[in-house]
């Protein structure tokens with residue numbers, strides 16, 4: 356059993372993950388419209404990961420005898436001024452997600468809700484990974500600069516990413 | 524100076540990886556998060572050099588837990604083993620002297636580890652610690668900072684911290700082993716500044732706080748934030764600033780909340796009404812209309 360407050364925060368987080376799905380689909384669509392199908396694939400897989408996050412939380416909320424309330428979703432941005440802008444916004448978003456996960460962890464600790472605390476550990480590790488992946492890609496993009504053939508290779512590489520449901 | 528197989532990390536960043544080959548012009552290629560990237564030698568720091576025949580002998584600790592400024596202690600227990608491995612990671616800019624005690628003050632209290640750990644270094648001492656999970660064991664660490672990244676001696680700085688199992692985070696190592704790690708607050712060394720400290724001025728609570736979202740959230744973050752998260756952050760900022768004002772003994776503080784749909788204003792008024800600071804009284808009044816229009820509130824702190 357988790358507390359009312361904890362369940363509410365988990366429910367907010369669940370809805371935030373769904374927003375992430377939409378945000379990344381919006382980004383995927385932008386990439387497609389710019390003929391960058393590899394980047395589009397990357398964001399599409401990213402959206403699948405976010406769905407996985409949301410469902411993991413959905414399941415947990417029910418495990419601790421809570422119930423999910425779907426919230427109205429804000430509209431994610433649809434226009435971006437280029438790939439750098441895209442990745443900068445992705446990083447800003449992932450940081451925001453990390454911040455809210457940390458808030459949940461803090462709440463779990465302050466309530467001595469160790470079950471939820473343990474549940475959240477997975478997300479902490481996941482956020483560290485997400486942020487570092489995005490940073491690496493942004494760095495790579497900046498290195499590429501105006502080099503079209505390097506961009507072509509990066510696009511090819513990102514096109515090979517596939518979604519595999521993480522273990523545990 | 525580097526060779527293929529070396530574990531390196533960025534001098535000014537958080538990335539780390541493995542050197543794959545040496546490139547002409549004092550550059551090296553590094554495999555980082557699955558990408559091969561090109562670095563100048565000067566941009567990298569050597570973290571570890573694995574002898575080729577020893578590389579597969581022991582399960583190795585992660586080079587970094589992915590946190591930029593970290594001083595952490597980790598324990599890992601192989602399946603079916605009674606013993607734990609102890610790891611110390613120092614990704615801070617300072618050399619630290621770590622002294623680890625088990626249950627100080629009891630007959631069991633003993634030093635198990637004393638060593639100097641340089642920046643970007645990880646140490647592994649294996650096979651003599653009891654399992655940390657589930658034993659309720661408390662560990663006491665003393666950390667003495669000896670020098671900063673430039674190898675200048677600095678006055679000893681000591682922190683002592685006791686860790687309990689709930690303080691540990693979990694990190695899955697390859698091969699099914701699990702690393703439990705706990706963060707030590709990296710000792711903060713104040714940068715030597717030649718300018719007179721100005722903090723005193725900026726740390727004083729402001730008399731007027733602008734809660735407009737573009738004043739408290741950077742543009743990139745704002746562009747992707749959900750409306751409800753923006754509001755949440757505005758309310759948080761309001762609470763923080765009010766808290767500072769109350770703690771500092773100010774008698775009033777003005778918040779500019781803007782007009783909008785009135786949600787933020789309502790959240791402020793609700794909070795004032797609840798007033799967690801009782802018996803200190805909080806009274807909301809409309810702010811000077813000629814300056815702020817309808818978009819601000821003065822809170823009198825009594």
Ligand SMILES: [Fe+2]
Nearest residue numbers: 372375405408
């Ligand atoms: Fe997520």
